[in-house]
Amino acid sequence: xxxxxxxxxxxxxxxxxxxxxxxxxxxxxxxxxxxxxxxxxxxxxxxxxxxxxxxxxxxxxxxxxxxxxxxxxxx
Amino acid sequence: xxxxxxxxxxxxxxxxxxxxxxxxxxxxxxxxxxxxxxxxxxxxxxxxxxxxxxxxxxxxxxxxxxxxxxxxxxxxxxxxxxxxxxxxxxxxxxxxxxxxxxxxxxxxxxxxxxxxxxxxxxxxxxxxxxxxxxxxxxxxxxxxxxxxxxxxxxxxxxxxxxxxxxxxxxxxxxxxxxxxxxxxxxxxxxxxxxxxxxxxxxxxxxxxxxxxxxxxxxxxxxxxxxxxxxxxxxxxxxxxxxxxxxxxxxxxxxxxxxxxxxxxxxxxxxxxxxxxxxxxxxxxxxxxxxxxxxxxxxxxxxxxxxxxxxxxxxxxxxxxxxxxxxxxxxxxxxxxxxxxxxxxxxx
Numbered sequence: 001x002x003x004x005x006x007x008x009x010x011x012x013x014x015x016x017x018x019x020x021x022x023x024x025x026x027x028x029x030x031x032x033x034x035x036x037x038x039x040x041x042x043x044x045x046x047x048x049x050x051x052x053x054x055x056x057x058x059x060x061x062x063x064x065x066x067x068x069x070x071x072x073x074x075x
Numbered sequence: 076x077x078x079x080x081x082x083x084x085x086x087x088x089x090x091x092x093x094x095x096x097x098x099x100x101x102x103x104x105x106x107x108x109x110x111x112x113x114x115x116x117x118x119x120x121x122x123x124x125x126x127x128x129x130x131x132x133x134x135x136x137x138x139x140x141x142x143x144x145x146x147x148x149x150x151x152x153x154x155x156x157x158x159x160x161x162x163x164x165x166x167x168x169x170x171x172x173x174x175x176x177x178x179x180x181x182x183x184x185x186x187x188x189x190x191x192x193x194x195x196x197x198x199x200x201x202x203x204x205x206x207x208x209x210x211x212x213x214x215x216x217x218x219x220x221x222x223x224x225x226x227x228x229x230x231x232x233x234x235x236x237x238x239x240x241x242x243x244x245x246x247x248x249x250x251x252x253x254x255x256x257x258x259x260x261x262x263x264x265x266x267x268x269x270x271x272x273x274x275x276x277x278x279x280x281x282x283x284x285x286x287x288x289x290x291x292x293x294x295x296x297x298x299x300x301x302x303x304x305x306x307x308x309x310x311x312x313x314x315x316x317x318x319x320x321x322x323x324x325x326x327x328x329x330x331x332x333x334x335x336x337x338x339x340x341x342x343x344x345x346x347x348x349x350x351x352x353x354x355x356x357x358x359x360x361x362x363x364x365x366x367x368x369x370x371x372x373x374x375x376x377x378x379x380x381x382x383x384x385x386x387x388x389x390x391x392x393x394x395x396x397x398x399x400x401x402x403x404x405x406x407x408x409x410x411x412x413x414x415x416x417x418x419x420x421x422x
Contacts, residue, residue, distance in 0.1 A: 012258035018251035
């Protein structure tokens with residue numbers, strides 16, 4: 001089975017992929033946030049609530065000046 | 076049943092509009108359509124301002140309609156240019172003229188505020204008027220609300236059960252879909268790409284392919300009215316080349332225009348444009364007959380469903396599963412259009 005490529009291009013595209021071989025849907029917001037669900041109503045509600053509850057994949061930019069936020073318990 | 080006003084709707088095929096008067100009701104508004112002597116398509120309100128007689132039951136005199144009851148006469152702008160027995164034409168003697176665009180062999184009519192009609196927003200179906208394609212088409216009146224046809228077309232898994240032996244095979248219902256929504260342009264796209272699929276008679280007989288196929292169904296819905304199904308059929312394992320024409324595959328562009336007529340009736344315009352066997356009349360006859368059969372299977376089912384739903388309470392219970400992902404997206408966009416079209420509307 002060939003998984004369809006994304007067909008629409010634009011700045012505000014919502015996508016829901018039905019994962020082959022499963023009952024799982026994966027929703028992808030235009031902001032990059034993702035969530036999986038077992039049925040579409042809940043997933044659309046989450047997608048369309050953007051930006052509420054959406055957190056794009058975290059990008060950590062290392063800064064030489066930033067102090068470590070966490071100290072290992074046992075270094 | 077709410078309608079999306081301030082939108083363009085397919086009201087007829089170009090070939091239907093001529094020097095005979097054609098009656099159509101769109102979003103509950105009765106229209107009369109005709110073509111002027113110079114070939115321009117016209118849509119006017121289909122009620123004489125005098126005693127409401129249908130102008131579609133009247134006659135053309137040049138580019139004017141002469142009411143078949145008392146002779147009130149209207150030009151193509153809807154202005155009354157003659158009333159019987161007196162010289163003075165009352166200032167309010169006019170009927171509404173609707174913005175009309177003829178494009179891709181379709182007659183689009185704007186239902187809403189005239190000054191908001193923008194022809195550049197009309198979605199395209201270029202295959203319907205392209206010599207590289209052969210087209211079969213029809214229109215079936217549906218005794219069901221338009222949303223049932225939208226649901227039907229947005230979820231093609233029903234082909235397996237309702238259209239088995241024509242276009243349905245087990246793979247349609249069994250293959251996962253990808254759904255995309257362009258929030259800014261208002262488009263829903265649903266892809267179902269099937270590999271190693273059975274070739275249904277609809278395509279086996281028209282393409283001559285024997286054996287298993289790669290079958291792609293890509294729905295591109297431009298709510299509220301235009302539905303496009305890009306159908307790609309190829310022998311199993313044959314995919315589009317990375318560059319250049321996909322000339323080894325067979326393509327059918329299946330076009331529907333979903334036009335609400337009244338709250339419980341819909342015009343179901345359908346067309347199949349193909350890029351293969353375009354000069355073979357027997358293929359055209361076969362596809363016309365087969366697709367009409369398929370459409371009538373839908374019509375029968377949706378007419379039954381309308382009777383059931385009309386008898387249900389307003390917020391009847393239903394259940395949506397994965398196959399409904401695209402249909403749910405379409406419903407939301409339509410609801411948004413209904414809301415936008417209601418703001419400031421005269422009724």
